[in-house]
Amino acid sequence: MSSISSITSSTPESGWDRSASAVFYHLRRNPLVIVGLVIVIMWLFIAVIAPALSPYHPLQQNLADRLQTPNADYLMGTDELGRDMFSRVLWGAQITIPAGLAVIIMGSLIGTLVGAVAGYVGGIGDELLMRFTELFMAFPTIILALAVTAALGPDIKNAILALVIVWWPSYARVVRGLVLEIKSQEYVEAAHSIGAPSSYILFRTILPNCVAPAVILATLDIGNAIIVFASLSFIGLGPDPSSPEWGRMVSIGIDFFDQWWMWLFPGFAIASLVMAFNFIGDGLRDILDPRLRGES
Amino acid sequence: MNFLRYLIRRILFVIPLVLGITVVAFLIANAVPADPINANLPTNALNNEELVEAFREKWGLNKPPIEQYLTYLGNLLQGDMGVSIKTRHPVRDDIAQFLPATIELASVAIVFGIFLGVSLGIISAIWKDTIFDYIARIIALIGVSFPVFLLALVGLTVLYAQWGIVSGPGRLDVIMRDPPHVTGLFTIDALLNRDWDTFKNAFSHLVLPAMTLALYISGIISRITRSSLLEVLSMDYMRTARAKGLKERYVITQHGLRNALIPVVTIIGLSYGNLLVGSILIESIFAYPGIGRYMFRASTSQDFPAIMGVSMLIALIYVGVNFVVDILYYFLDPRIRVG
Numbered sequence: 039m040s041s042i043s044s045i046t047s048s049t050p051e052s053g054w055d056r057s058a059s060a061v062f063y064h065l066r067r068n069p070l071v072i073v074g075l076v077i078v079i080m081w082l083f084i085a086v087i088a089p090a091l092s093p094y095h096p097l098q099q100n101l102a103d104r105l106q107t108p109n110a111d112y113l114m115g116t117d118e119l120g121r122d123m124f125s126r127v128l129w130g131a132q133i134t135i136p137a138g139l140a141v142i143i144m145g146s147l148i149g150t151l152v153g154a155v156a157g158y159v160g161g162i163g164d165e166l167l168m169r170f171t172e173l174f175m176a177f178p179t180i181i182l183a184l185a186v187t188a189a190l191g192p193d194i195k196n197a198i199l200a201l202v203i204v205w206w207p208s209y210a211r212v213v214r215g216l217v218l219e220i221k222s223q224e225y226v227e228a229a230h231s232i233g234a235p236s237s238y239i240l241f242r243t244i245l246p247n248c249v250a251p252a253v254i255l256a257t258l259d260i261g262n263a264i265i266v267f268a269s270l271s272f273i274g275l276g277p278d279p280s281s282p283e284w285g286r287m288v289s290i291g292i293d294f295f296d297q298w299w300m301w302l303f304p305g306f307a308i309a310s311l312v313m314a315f316n317f318i319g320d321g322l323r324d325i326l327d328p329r330l331r332g333e334s
Numbered sequence: 335m336n337f338l339r340y341l342i343r344r345i346l347f348v349i350p351l352v353l354g355i356t357v358v359a360f361l362i363a364n365a366v367p368a369d370p371i372n373a374n375l376p377t378n379a380l381n382n383e384e385l386v387e388a389f390r391e392k393w394g395l396n397k398p399p400i401e402q403y404l405t406y407l408g409n410l411l412q413g414d415m416g417v418s419i420k421t422r423h424p425v426r427d428d429i430a431q432f433l434p435a436t437i438e439l440a441s442v443a444i445v446f447g448i449f450l451g452v453s454l455g456i457i458s459a460i461w462k463d464t465i466f467d468y469i470a471r472i473i474a475l476i477g478v479s480f481p482v483f484l485l486a487l488v489g490l491t492v493l494y495a496q497w498g499i500v501s502g503p504g505r506l507d508v509i510m511r512d513p514p515h516v517t518g519l520f521t522i523d524a525l526l527n528r529d530w531d532t533f534k535n536a537f538s539h540l541v542l543p544a545m546t547l548a549l550y551i552s553g554i555i556s557r558i559t560r561s562s563l564l565e566v567l568s569m570d571y572m573r574t575a576r577a578k579g580l581k582e583r584y585v586i587t588q589h590g591l592r593n594a595l596i597p598v599v600t601i602i603g604l605s606y607g608n609l610l611v612g613s614i615l616i617e618s619i620f621a622y623p624g625i626g627r628y629m630f631r632a633s634t635s636q637d638f639p640a641i642m643g644v645s646m647l648i649a650l651i652y653v654g655v656n657f658v659v660d661i662l663y664y665f666l667d668p669r670i671r672v673g
Contacts, residue, residue: 173354177649178607180614184629185362185645188638189373265481269615272483274634288483292619298491305484313479320475 074317085131092125096282115299126282138264149209157217187275194277261315373638416639425643434518436624446548455559477553501538503621563594603659
């Protein structure tokens with residue numbers, strides 16, 4: 039049943055149109071994808087139940103126990119103010135994961151909208167929108183984010199906003215390309231010929247076909263968003279210094295270089311999560327290679 | 335298409351981009367902060383009505399936006415990017431002082447990075463789906479997944495503090511003296527001065543930060559090399575080359591790599607942007623006095639003029655490098671010359 043529908047609904051020249059079940063079949067056979075999924079689910083789980091899991095409050099200072107090496111009481115040691123590193127690392131998941139997701143979701147929505155409109159209206163409107171988009175791509179990602187956050191003032195909301203500003207252009211480019219392709223399909227022409235209004239054609243006929251590719255691009259991108267957010271926060275342009283944000287904790291840990299547990303554990307938290315997302319992304323990329331090859 | 339026409343077309347493409355960068359920088363500098371005067375002047379100058387007035391006059395803040403932009407552009411063309419709040423020097427002078435160190439680091443890093451990335455990619459592609467492929471891909475994944483500051487810290491702990499096989503922070507050991515200033519690149523200056531000790535010392539200080547940056551950019555380079563080479567390997571002309579009885583090594587290097595490396599060149603241009611970004615994080619960890627550490631310090635101390643100056647500089651370097659890549663393309667890809 040599903041195989042028949044996948045044959046009839048797919049156009050052979052487009053790599054996006056592999057049916058969902060085929061994608062899942064390949065994903066399940068890729069051990070790295072499974073490892074990635076397990077780690078991501080684990081971190082999501084930790085983020086939700088961090089308050090219940092952590093033995094101490096992440097902000098609770100205990101100066102008598104400052105800079106303890108990892109031990110039975112403090113599994114990952116304590117920092118310069120005697121705060122429990124283990125609790126802080128667990129709570130950090132509550133900051134970094136939602137921040138990364140927020141960047142991706144907002145960035146992809148804005149990018150999809152801009153790209154879809156540009157591709158659909160064509161002509162001068164398309165030109166203007168795409169030149170505008172290219173301007174934002176002329177800056178290396180974090181540089182523009184850095185400048186925007188510096189202008190707005192360091193704060194977690196501003197960091198996310200700055201990242202959304204640098205994140206949407208790549209989605210706009212991809213979606214515009216897709217819309218251009220879909221626009222010439224017969225079913226779009228059919229919608230035109232029965233007199234459907236433009237907005238209906240764009241939002242009901244064309245856009246739904248762009249959702250899958252945008253979601254895949256987003257999956258490939260989450261790890262990157264998390265790492266850039268953590269870097270911004272490492273530089274001091276994220277949440278306030280006391281908050282248990284991973285990047286921030288690493289940058290504080292640098293001043294206590296010999297107390298390796300202060301930077302190693304939060305650093306590993308970022309690395310494990312990003313790596314897990316990249317495992318999944320890599321698996322997806324392998325399956326959908328023809329279209330994604332050459333993009334990073 | 336002849337070279338001159340190609341060159342002119344690329345330049346015509348770059349000009350609006352450069353202008354666009356100045357527009358975006360202008361918008362961030364003047365439209366985004368709640369009060370540009372507040373953001374650009376140190377606190378003690380804010381009470382001085384004369385200084386505030388002079389600043390407003392210089393950047394045309396009391397004029398309409400278009401004129402403000404033209405003033406901004408005019409100042410910029412004279413190399414005037416304002417005065418750093420933290421160092422109190424013109425941003426231009428600060429950049430001139432710190433840029434050579436970064437150019438030196440980035441150049442060594444890009445050489446390491448290309449070598450590492452291309453080698454991993456070739457290994458992966460030739461021995462696809464073997465254990466070598468998996469190991470090479472996991473190294474590449476570590477490069478893109480581990481935050482570059484963590485790589486730097488682990489490198490410092492193991493290679494410098496534990497094993498002592500590379501030099502640590504800074505550009506030279508504390509007891510060494512800077513080589514006489516010619517290019518500002520310590521290794522080159524030391525060589526020009528025939529000062530081998532300084533050269534060795536400067537290079538040994540470069541190894542660890544450059545390797546960290548190289549690992550960071552090699553992930554993407556190896557991924558592209560792998561998929562590009564895999565595609566080329568499946569081409570008919572590869573089978574023909576083998577059928578002619580050419581040695582496998584010759585087939586891979588002369589027929590395979592030459593064609594596979596064309597897309598890799600593009601990625602190297604794009605990686606240069608990552609490299610500059612990585613240097614902000616790396617240089618601060620290695621106390622390496624380059625533009626990245628300058629940017630890091632400016633960011634942590636809200637030194638807005640310095641942040642904007644360096645951002646624009648990096649964007650311009652990025653555009654410049656990609657322009658060079660486009661030019662290289664002309665020589666690498668015969669399709670452009672013919673088509």
